[in-house]
Amino acid sequence: MKHSIISLGLLASIGLTGCIEPNALSSKSSNFITSRLQSAKSTAYGKKAKKFDKPAYIKESIKQYLESHKASAEDSPFTTEYIDLNGDNVKDALTLLSGVRFCGSGGCTMLIHQGVGNKKFKLISVTNLVKIPITINDTKTKGWRDITVQYASNILFSKKIILRFDGKGYPSNAAKEPRANDSNISGEKLTFLQTGT
Structure with missing residues (x-):
């Protein structure tokens, strides 16, 4: 029963995290999300694109x-x-x-x-x-x-x-x-x- 309550609490906190406004996030969380989005954008056809300074x-x-x-x-x-x-x-x-x-x-x-x-x-x-x-x-x-x-x-x-x-x-x-x-x-x-x- 104790494990079920803890599991439900974790699921609820994960669900609530998705509802938080971007401005309410800490800069650390915001930076993490930004880096994950950039990583997803840079991944094309299963290969991660290497960063390169376009001269x-x-x-x-x-x-x-x-x-x-x-x-x-x-x-x-x-x-x-x-x-x-x-x-x-x-x-x-x-x-x-x-x-x-x-x-x-x-x-x-x-x-x-x-x-x-x-x-x-x-x-x-x-x-x-x-x-x-x-x-x-x-x-x-x-x-x-x-x-x-x-x-x-x-x-x-x-x-x-x-x-x-x-x-x-x-x-x-x-x-x-x-x-x-x-x-x-x-x-x-x-x-x-x-x-x-």
């Missing part, structure tokens, strides 16, 4: 690329994901452009920048006709991880394509690359959920 350098490089194609960030939204492609412990950047200038029925344009340290980047590849999801495979070619993308050959049909590093960069046209075998695709899936990052 202005990448945005400046993307802006220059857009301007060279008579476009701007306002009419050409973009999303950048950061991941180490060549195993040098420096994050590289994959940027998916969108908007009518850089997307068609087959896919959109993807920029790949190599991280060169001190939060600076060098553009090494521009690949057209890319669709998500994009998987950074565990397999490598010439020291760089293979990348699996989607390519839509028509409105109803898309196929997985594997992009391999050729020593200088990744292929410029996904449509011309070999089809990926599902059994060879394993690695980190990039979601490109937020634009302009």
